[in-house]
Amino acid sequence: MIALLVLGLLAVLAVLALAHWYLWRRLVRDVSAPGGWWRRTGAALAVVLPLLSVGALVGGRAFPLAVERWLAWPGYLWLAVLLYLLMALAVGEALRPLLLRLPRPRAATPPEPKPKTAPAPDLGAAASAASAAVDAEAPGLETTTAPPSAVPSPARRLFVARTLAIGASGAAAAVVGTGAYGVLRGPRLKQVTVPLAKLPARAHGYRIAVVSDIHLGPILGRDHTRRIVDTINAARPDLITIVGDLVDGSVAELGSAAEPLARLRARDGAYFVTGNHEYFSGAAPWVDFVRDLGVHPLRNARVELAGFDLAGVNDIAGRTEGDGPDFDRALGDRDRARASVLLSHQPVTVHDAVRHGVDLQLSGHTHGGQLWPGNYLAELANPTVAGLERYGDTQLYVTRGAGAWGPPVRVGAPSDITVVTLASLQA
Known part of the structure; x- marks a missing residue:
């Protein structure tokens, strides 16, 4: 295991080194003079x-949170x-040959001077000179004028290199700046209606606020939590669910951020x-901490609410600590005539939910891909990356989450808090 981790780290370092060498070449070497600032x-x-x-x-x-x-x-x-x-420069590589071959603007041709009157030419002398010129050439060969060189000048190469470097840098800065603003501004409220065949008419219109992937840590802190709480409370839901990945750190470091x-x-x-x-941070202390805040943990457990059962299972990552999901414990002895809603962080558990007759699973984990084109990679590991889909008699809703992991940036996958409205077919 240690050998695999070392090899993985070396591979990451090699990729980073290669990427930065390429950036140095295109953004530094190609656009500046040697020895310049x-x-x-x-x-x-x-x-x-x-x-x-x-x-x-x-x-x-390796370091405390402050560092x-x-x-x-x-x-x-x-x-x-x-x-x-890198993506913008890749586009630039395709454009570079075209820009280097663009025709240069022609210089203005000065007006030809008026011919001066000259004495009549000696036709005999001209003919003799032409004949001598023909005789001087090798027999059977034609003379041609060499075309001007098609190689771009150093000035043209420098101009194209600087144009592409500035364009790529500006595009990357604009994309990342917009994506960072979306995260730091806070998630927006999203509305989704989910019909459940077993939901009684008295529970029609029941509203569940779903928030996941808050990711409190070195970047997102107490203000981020406050924005989320204010957004949820303003929606006035009947029930609030926090579907995992609340924190990236210990209770000692991030408890105040979650308060x-x-x-x-x-x-x-x-x-x-x-x-x-x-x-990654110590699940048991966090479970106790959120309980003290008045948020009820569902650890492979179930509660009966008016009109449906609400169940929750631990995340798959808990298996390494003997604390993984237990669907039999959470759902095994329930009355399947009642509608059921399951909280499970990772969408991949939907297949277990189908086997246990769950009507609706609420999940997060994917961030919707967070950084395009990351959504295509997320599709390889998750049955649903974002939104509502059906698997047999079970519906799965995946929220994109309210925060961000790693870069505080989202591109093509805006953060959200979803209000899921349950609809009864009997209403």
Whole structure:
């Protein structure tokens, strides 16, 4: 296992080194003169920026939170910029040959001077000269004028290199800046209606607030939690569910950041299930902490509410600690004539939900891919990346989550808090 981790780390470092060498080549070497200030600055950044990113990735395990914050902001943001810089430069590589071959504007041709009157030419002498010229040429060969060189000039190459570098940098900065603003602004409220065949008419219109992947940590803190709580309370739901990945750190470091959860208000209360990141930080202390805040943990357990059963299972990551999901314990002895809603952090557990007759599973975990085109990678590991889908008689709803892991940036996958309205077919 240790050997695999070392090999994985070396592979990551090799990829980072190759990516930064390429960036240095296109954004520094190709656009600046040797020995200039930008050449020296760019070389230093090509070393410092990947080190900051590695520090951000390992900081949670190596440094206290106060130190980790100094690494997380620049290191994670640079990872997002790096991704979109590489994508923009890849487009530039396709455009570069075309830009280098664009015809140059022709210089204005000065007007020809008026011919001066000259004495009549000696036709005999001209004919003799022409004949001598023909005789001087090798027999059977034609003379041609060599075409002008098609190789772009150094000035043209420099202009194209600088144009592509500025364009790629501007595009990456705009994408990352917009994505970071969306995360720091806070999630927006989303409305989804889910019909359940077993839901009684008296529960028609029941509203469940679903929030997942809050990811309190070195970047997102107490203000982030406060925005989420205010958004949920303003929606006035009947029930609040927190579907895992609340934190990236210990209770000692992040307890104060989670405290605003105590202000959550709903008629039937708030419930919590663990996500995989809770097990990176110590799930048991967090379960106790959220209970003290008035949020009820569902650890492979079930409660009966008016009109349906609400169940929750631990995250799959808990299996390494003997604390994984137990569907039989949570759902095995229930009355299947009643509608059921299951809280499970990872969408992949929907197949267990189908086997246990669950009507609706609420999940998170995927972030909707978070950074496009990450959604295509997320599709490889999850049955549903975002939204509502049906698997047999079970419906699965996956929220994109309210926070972000790693870079505080979302592109093509805006954060959300979803209000799921249950609809009865009998109403």
